[in-house]
Amino acid sequence: MLLTLSGLTKRYPTGDLALKGVNLEVPKGQVMALIGPSGAGKSTLIRCVNRLVEPTSGSVVLDGTEITGLGAAALRRARRRMGMIFQEYALVERLTVMENVLSGRLGYVGFWSSWFRRFPRRDVEEAFRLLHRVGLDHMVDKRADALSGGQRQRVGIVRALMQDPQLLLVDEPTASLDPKTSRQIMRLILELCEERGLAAIINIHDVALAQQFARRIVGLRAGEIVFDGPATELTPEVLTTIYGEEDWSQTIRAVEEDEEEAVPA
Amino acid sequence: MSATAFDAAAAARAWRPPPLIASPLLRYAIYGGALLYALLAVGTLEVNWARAAEGLERGARFIAGFFPPDFVTKRHDIMEGLMESLTMTVVSTVIGVALSIPVAVGAARNLAPLPIYLFCRAIIAISRTFQEIIIAIVFVAMVGFGPLAGMLTLSFATIGFMAKLIAEDIEDIAEEQAEAVRATGASWFQLLAWGILPQVKPRLIGLSAYRLDINFRESAVLGLVGAGGIGDTLNTAFDRYEFDTAAAILIVIIAIVLAAEYSSSWIRRKVQ
Amino acid sequence: MPVSRTADDLPEWRRRTTAGDFAVWGAWLAGLALTVACFEFISGRTIWAFVWDAPTQGADLVQRMFPPAWTYADVLWKPMWDTINIATLGTLLAIAIGFPMAFLAAHNTTPSVLFVRPVMLFLIVSSRSINSLIWALILVIVFGPGMLAGILAIGLRSVGFIAKLTYEAIEEIDRTQVEAVTATGASNPQVLAWAIVPQIMPAFAGISVFRWDINIREATVLGLVGAGGIGMQLQASINTLAWPQVTMIFILILGTVVVSEWVSARVRHAVI
Ligand SMILES: Nc1ncnc2c1ncn2[C@@H]1O[C@H](COP(=O)(O)OP(=O)(O)O)[C@@H](O)[C@H]1O
Ligand SMILES: [Mg+2]
Numbered sequence: 001m002l003l004t005l006s007g008l009t010k011r012y013p014t015g016d017l018a019l020k021g022v023n024l025e026v027p028k029g030q031v032m033a034l035i036g037p038s039g040a041g042k043s044t045l046i047r048c049v050n051r052l053v054e055p056t057s058g059s060v061v062l063d064g065t066e067i068t069g070l071g072a073a074a075l076r077r078a079r080r081r082m083g084m085i086f087q088e089y090a091l092v093e094r095l096t097v098m099e100n101v102l103s104g105r106l107g108y109v110g111f112w113s114s115w116f117r118r119f120p121r122r123d124v125e126e127a128f129r130l131l132h133r134v135g136l137d138h139m140v141d142k143r144a145d146a147l148s149g150g151q152r153q154r155v156g157i158v159r160a161l162m163q164d165p166q167l168l169l170v171d172e173p174t175a176s177l178d179p180k181t182s183r184q185i186m187r188l189i190l191e192l193c194e195e196r197g198l199a200a201i202i203n204i205h206d207v208a209l210a211q212q213f214a215r216r217i218v219g220l221r222a223g224e225i226v227f228d229g230p231a232t233e234l235t236p237e238v239l240t241t242i243y244g245e246e247d248w249s250q251t252i253r254a255v256e257e258d259e260e261e262a263v264p265a
Numbered sequence: 266m267s268a269t270a271f272d273a274a275a276a277a278r279a280w281r282p283p284p285l286i287a288s289p290l291l292r293y294a295i296y297g298g299a300l301l302y303a304l305l306a307v308g309t310l311e312v313n314w315a316r317a318a319e320g321l322e323r324g325a326r327f328i329a330g331f332f333p334p335d336f337v338t339k340r341h342d343i344m345e346g347l348m349e350s351l352t353m354t355v356v357s358t359v360i361g362v363a364l365s366i367p368v369a370v371g372a373a374r375n376l377a378p379l380p381i382y383l384f385c386r387a388i389i390a391i392s393r394t395f396q397e398i399i400i401a402i403v404f405v406a407m408v409g410f411g412p413l414a415g416m417l418t419l420s421f422a423t424i425g426f427m428a429k430l431i432a433e434d435i436e437d438i439a440e441e442q443a444e445a446v447r448a449t450g451a452s453w454f455q456l457l458a459w460g461i462l463p464q465v466k467p468r469l470i471g472l473s474a475y476r477l478d479i480n481f482r483e484s485a486v487l488g489l490v491g492a493g494g495i496g497d498t499l500n501t502a503f504d505r506y507e508f509d510t511a512a513a514i515l516i517v518i519i520a521i522v523l524a525a526e527y528s529s530s531w532i533r534r535k536v537q
Numbered sequence: 538m539p540v541s542r543t544a545d546d547l548p549e550w551r552r553r554t555t556a557g558d559f560a561v562w563g564a565w566l567a568g569l570a571l572t573v574a575c576f577e578f579i580s581g582r583t584i585w586a587f588v589w590d591a592p593t594q595g596a597d598l599v600q601r602m603f604p605p606a607w608t609y610a611d612v613l614w615k616p617m618w619d620t621i622n623i624a625t626l627g628t629l630l631a632i633a634i635g636f637p638m639a640f641l642a643a644h645n646t647t648p649s650v651l652f653v654r655p656v657m658l659f660l661i662v663s664s665r666s667i668n669s670l671i672w673a674l675i676l677v678i679v680f681g682p683g684m685l686a687g688i689l690a691i692g693l694r695s696v697g698f699i700a701k702l703t704y705e706a707i708e709e710i711d712r713t714q715v716e717a718v719t720a721t722g723a724s725n726p727q728v729l730a731w732a733i734v735p736q737i738m739p740a741f742a743g744i745s746v747f748r749w750d751i752n753i754r755e756a757t758v759l760g761l762v763g764a765g766g767i768g769m770q771l772q773a774s775i776n777t778l779a780w781p782q783v784t785m786i787f788i789l790i791l792g793t794v795v796v797s798e799w800v801s802a803r804v805r806h807a808v809i
Binding site for chain 1 (some may be wrong): 547711713714716717718719721722723724726727730731732735738739760
């Protein structure tokens with residue numbers, strides 16, 4: 001197993017119990033979609049994995065390393081193995097595309113080399129290779145705030161890949177994008193995971209998109225896992241347990257149409 | 266990897282971190298200018314280092330002289346100076362804010378005709394150019410020593426400060442809102458009251474509170490040129506080497522500024 | 538505003554505004570009473586005979602001030618240059634100290650909310666409450682008269698200003714950018730340099746230039762207490778009642794301040 005969560009619980013200082021003893025296993029190379037209504041605890045879950053949010057109890061084990069309980073320096077080393085992609089892209093707006101991409105290597109270089117932007121030639125080459133792969137190699141010196149939403153998210157993806165991670169933590173990568181760009185971004189993430197054999201946890205609340213792109217789907221409701229299975233088993237009953245009572249036939253039909261539409265694209 | 270030939274190695278070799286200033290000419294001009302200035306400034310710096318070194322020891326004695334602060338011996342003088350400062354602050358803020366409103370309206374290009382605009386802008390410019398102390402010197406020469414000169418100085422400075430910021434605010438307000446009021450056939454004064462005032466009011470209150478704070482701080486130095494206030498007391502204490510009293514006065518000033526700062530930020534939060 | 542609304546609004550609503558009305562009128566009345574009382578206090582310390590004489594005095598003063606002593610300018614270039622250097626070097630000193638202080642004071646970057654932050658906030662308030670002229674007064678006693686006292690006075694006063702506005706900017710940064718850089722495994726100093734510094738740089742540059750502009754003004758009067766710059770000449774001219782020279786000094790100050798304001802506006806425009 002690449003990632004094992006056991007009994008993961010998070011209570012915020014405000015008293016909100018966001019996760020209630022979550023157990024989850026993610027094997028190497030598996031792309032998994034985490035769905036659930038807003039406030040279910042999806043963001044909290046993936047933030048607990050790299051400890052941007054400190055779990056209250058339970059354990060997170062990544063490739064044999066117990067993440068919970070690591071000291072500051074060891075935690076930084078562990079974080080290098082987990083790339084994170086954000087909903088609002090979270091690029092450093094006033095830095096250039098290349099600087100944002102190279103920031104993915106910060107865990108590997110010393111402070112002063114990073115201050116003077118002296119990264120090893122290999123890193124810069126890798127940055128160019130990845131930027132070329134996502135079609136942005138002509139924009140390296142543009143400032144991040146001059147890019148469109150889709151372009152920013154590509155830069156965000158490249159930054160995460162620069163870390164040379166084993167696992168991608170992806171928090172609603174498409175929630176700020178239009179439907180067409182959303183699909184392109186999801187496809188890109190999937191392709192890249194396949195090329196590099198990466199595992200990924202993708203938070204998403206667009207059920208249709210989750211079903212289209214991920215084989216395994218985990219449903220989270222009020223901090224508890226209520227579904228874990230292949231995308232094909234996502235029936236209206238299951239959706240009702242995750243999201244509550246609603247007419248799901250539309251959603252599911254829409255998924256099928258989407259899939260047909262997606263093939264020629 | 267995609268099929269197109271792309272030489273990442275070559276691109277990486279050619280890539281340089283982007284410099285802070287894009288144009289090389291401007292960049293070197295700025296660097297050169299900064300270097301030249303540094304040389305000139307340091308070269309013409311007249312510092313008596315021997316005297317300064319001696320200062321460290323003096324400083325220690327001086328600071329020792331500060332302790333313990335003496336609030337008692339000169340308490341009458343301190344109270345007197347404090348009352349002058351506080352009254353000066355209140356009156357000058359009220360007068361200054363009241364007068365700054367017409368000046369601000371006159372200095373807003375979208376409300377005032379050109380001659381009035383220029384006149385009001387000139388008032389603002391003069392008031393803002395000269396440090397309060399310089400204005401105080403002139404007022405002391407005119408009305409004699411005492412807190413009245415300080416009050417006039419601070420009123421004048423308040424006008425420049427407030428009028429400039431309020432005028433900018435008036436110029437920035439949504440023109441459509443003013444248009445809408447104008448379209449109802451409102452007179453110029455109705456336009457002011459309905460189209461402009463509601464929009465600048467929160468800022469007017471916030472700035473007034475802020476200025477009250479500044480006026481108090483300024484009132485603490487006007488005494489140096491005879492314009493009354495706690496600065497007078499402080500100056501006297503320094504002149505007589507009564508450093509313990511001076512320390513007490515400084516502590517009082519800091520305490521009042523702290524109080525003023527908290528209350529003015531409280532007021533600003535209230536009107537937001 | 539509430540009064541005009543009541544005409545066509547619900548009765549309950551009207552009752553509430555009436556109560557509000559009383560509160561507002563009461564506040565106005567209290568404010569007015571306070572102002573009048575304060576003015577009475579000042580008035581009691583004013584020799585009104587002098588004040589009634591002010592127009593004559595003023596006219597007399599103006600007469601004595603003109604024409605300006607144009608040739609006196611030759612003596613003034615060096616003191617003016619010193620004044621600019623006091624302001625510039627003092628601002629640089631304040632930047633060097635205030636920038637790190639801001640990070641120690643900001644809620645989201647301070648190493649300790651319980652200990653370091655309160656200490657920094659206290660230092661910031663102390664620096665800001667004490668006018669640069671008072672700082673100069675103290676420093677002249679310690680280091681002797683001259684530019685060094687002036688530079689340090691400007692520096693000490695500006696540290697608080699720069700640190701306060703900068704730490705407010707740090708507290709307002711976008712947190713997700715910080716999280717993103719943290720998630721890459723960057724160390725704390727790297728997060729500071731890569732995620733926080735880029736976000737506050739424009740604000741910080743604006744604040745620094747703004748303070749420099751203020752400091753030019755402040756530096757013109759430091760000489761009154763012996764801390765170097767053109768204020769020394771001003772003091773000398775006033776003491777000898779050489780009013781045409783005073784006018785010349787005022788003109789030079791006016792020119793310098795106008796230029797510095799222009800420079801500061803240009804730079805702030807460029808960085809934002
Ligand atoms: N920083 C926080 N402080 C307090 N409560 C929080 C915080 N972040 C999230 N929560 C609470 O935790 C719960 C789960 O939130 P979140 O993980 O953001 O859900 P999701 O990403 O599925 O929408 C919600 O009830 C939310 O109010
Ligand atoms: Mg979320």
